[in-house]
Amino acid sequence: MKKVVQAVFPLLCLIGTGVVAEEKVVELDTIEVIGVSPLSGRGVALDKIPGHIQSVSSAQLQDAQSTSLADYMNRYLGSIHINEAQNNPLQPDVYYRGFVASPLLGLPQGLSVYVNGVRFNEPFGDSVNWDLIPQGAIDSMSLMPGSNPLFGLNTLGGAVSLKTKTGFSAPGHQLEVYGGSWERHSEELTSGWNNGTWGYFIDLHHFEEQGWRDFSPTEANQVFGSLSWRGDRGSLDLTLAANDNNMKGNGAVPIQLHEQQRKAIFTHPDQTITRLFFSELSGDFDISETLQLSGNAYFRQNRIKSFNGDDSDFDVCDPDNGFLCDAENVIVEDIKGDQVLADDSVEGASNNTSQTHMRSTGGTLQSMFSDDIFGHENSFIFGAAYDYADVHFESDTELAMLTDSRGTIGSGILVKEARVRLNTITETYGLYFSDSFFVTDALTVTFAGRYNHTRISLRNQFINGEDKLSGDHSFDRFNPSAGFSYQVMDNLGMYGSYSESARVPTPMELSCADENDPCKLPNAFVADPPLAQVVAKTWEGGFRGNMDELMGDGNLNWNAGFFHTTNHNDIIFNRGGDSISEGFFSNIGQTLRYGVEAGLSMAVPQLFSEIDDWHFSTNYTYLNARFLDRFTIQHPLNTNQAATVERGDRIPGIPEHIYKASLGVDLWQRWSIAIDAQYSGDQFYRGDEANLTDPLGGYWVFNARTELKINENVTFFAKLDNIFDRDYKTFGVYGVADEVLGSAFDDGRFVSPAAPRAGWVGIRLSI
Secondary structure, eight states, X not given: OOOOEEEOOOOEEOTTTOOEEOOOOEEEOOOOEEOSSSSOSSOEEGGGSSSOOEEEEHHXXXXXXXXXXXXXXXHHSTTEEEEOSSOOTTOOEEEETTEEEOSSTTSOBOEEEEETTEEOSOTTTOOOOGGGSOGGGEEEEEEEESOOGGGOTTOSSEEEEEXXXXXTTSOEEEEEXXXXXXXXXXXXXXXXXXXXXXXXXXXXXXXXEOOSSTTOOEEEEEEEEXXXXXXXXXXXXXXXXXXXXXXXXOOOEEHHHHHHOTTOOSSOOEEEEEEEEEEEEEEEEEEETTEEEEEEEXXXXXXXXXXXXXXXXXEEOSSOOSBEEOTTSOBOBBTTSOBOBOOGGGSXXXXXXXXXXXXXXEEEEEEEEOOOBTTBOEEEEEEEEEEEEEEEEEEEEEEEEEOTTSOEXXXXXXXXXXOEEEEEEEEEEEEEEEEEEESSSXXXXXXXXXXXXXXXXXXXXXXXXXXXXXXXXXXXXEEEEEEEEEEEETTEEEEEEEEEEEEOOOHHHHTBOOTTSOEETTTOOOBOOOOOOEEEEXXXXXXXXXXXXXXXXXXXXXXXXEEEEEEESOEEEEEOSSSTTEEEEEEOOOEEEXXXXXXXXXXXXXSSSTTEEEEEEEEEEEEEEEEOSOEEEEETTEEEEEEEEOTTOBOTTOOSEEEEEXXXXXXXXXXXXXXEEEEEOOBOOBTOTTOOSOOBOOEEEEEEEEEEESSSSEEEEEEEESTTOOOOEEEEEEOOOHHHHOTTOOOOEEEEEOOOSEEEEEEEEEO
């Protein structure tokens, strides 16, 4: 990217002569530098990196008025889409090129997320809780494509690298307040300051709403702070963050019920509480002009509680003997070993609860050498990382009864067979390197690799019969990558790369991997047969450039490329058992995700008059996600019937076509108006890996926003989502509704509807 920088020195007094000279206006190119590893430090010029990296600044996040970082990525970044399986604005599933980062246990997490160089995927299931990241504390974000080994485990399809604000990057003070539909309101206070040596930054954020669906309130309280020091040759940052979030998102609803009432839910509540404490000390030091050391150390604690009111897998025994039986007609026992009598208080519903207490520590040490080799510029990185996580997981199923609103009333009786008490320890060592060799000014070649060693230990704390749950597992792998970038001419570049990365089976997957003893997610884990780690191999190439010379004072940037990723020993949740939610994790061979992506952005100042500046951006992705090996699953509509997944069947939950566009205008440099559009193609319902039923239809959605700057201190803003009030669905899954709603509800399709038209207005005060 090129940017005109004017350096004007108005007066230069020549001592002793009184002669005055004036420097000329000089136009310089600004080189955008990107960090190629999770740790910050000296980076590499963007046009020298063999891949299409998408970056977002704090100013872009603020101007977009997005609810969260995930919301922004969904609207504006190429190859990203989300689904709303939880139906909560802070708990989306984020997909990039068909790989997911989700708060839900059980999904095959294929994206890694880093905050200031610290891995933010949870140690128990590699899940990503997007609600833990306050948007106002984000200074920049980079979306790294492909199976980049430098970003460690789970970087199968890409990595999200976040850098947070400091008193040096974000000095000033700001209060932002907005409110509107569904009683949603948000208050955020940020403050940053520095004196050239010391600085601080703090972000306080409160978010609350009643939700647009029944029984769906959410409250989030987030605090983030940093204390920073800057010296002539080094820097230090101490970062502290915490949150207390209480989110209710009642998930998918039977499609027949949704057609009757748009805001209806199936059963409730479905509640998730997250309480995070995060601390990190990071820094870098320039030993010389060509050698820099950087590193970090962190402590992270996250406590997650879930409460899910659901229908019941238990009923009166057949023949009726006065006791309650499970689906296999075995009498239910409570945790004391007593048989449970059948009555109204224990029939028709269950409360599934879990608590996950995760403590993680670790750090990274990295060196960067920029000495010339044989007269050529060269940038070499070598680093070592260590992560240790101690997790205690516990879950229970409480017998309950349904209320008229399909809520639950617990009986206090806990089922012995469903009780889980599990301790896991995950320890990971990583060694990595990257070398960018500048063959010529136009050609750069890059080599990189990472060795990972992971040890996972599981210990059962509640022995119920034979202990199949305890076990030890170890995984090792070296993942390489190589690529090139070539500047064909000043405004045209090309790139290509090959990369490998891996993810190891999570403790949660290893705890539920026995096809003869299926578990019910996310509660009951029963056995830990070995699973192979998933290995992704990615080929990628493309072109990028600009047409700034045609735009006058404006700019136009574009990109076009392809990607091809094959997962080996991929892991899925294979349904099996008497309940629609029961199953086990298994390796199912190879899966493929390939496609093309193209994007364009341009800014045209004074297009029609002297008062208007126009902005336009667009992205298109064709994404083909397929199974490459044949395997057997449970039929999505009949738990007693098997179905065969054939080579070439589409992977559920992934659309083939993703399109986005945004058009905006700034008037008088004070008033901006913008509209954005998104299209997501059809996708198969989760659970229909064999593609036996019709897919969930694609959808268009349009949103608008505006901002009015009264002066440099006061700004009013407003946004309107889903302008045309489209009733579209972002996610589909199969379930059983007739046991709760009656025989008329015989359609097994469940959907997660998107929110109807809604608007918010706010004010931003800055000093």
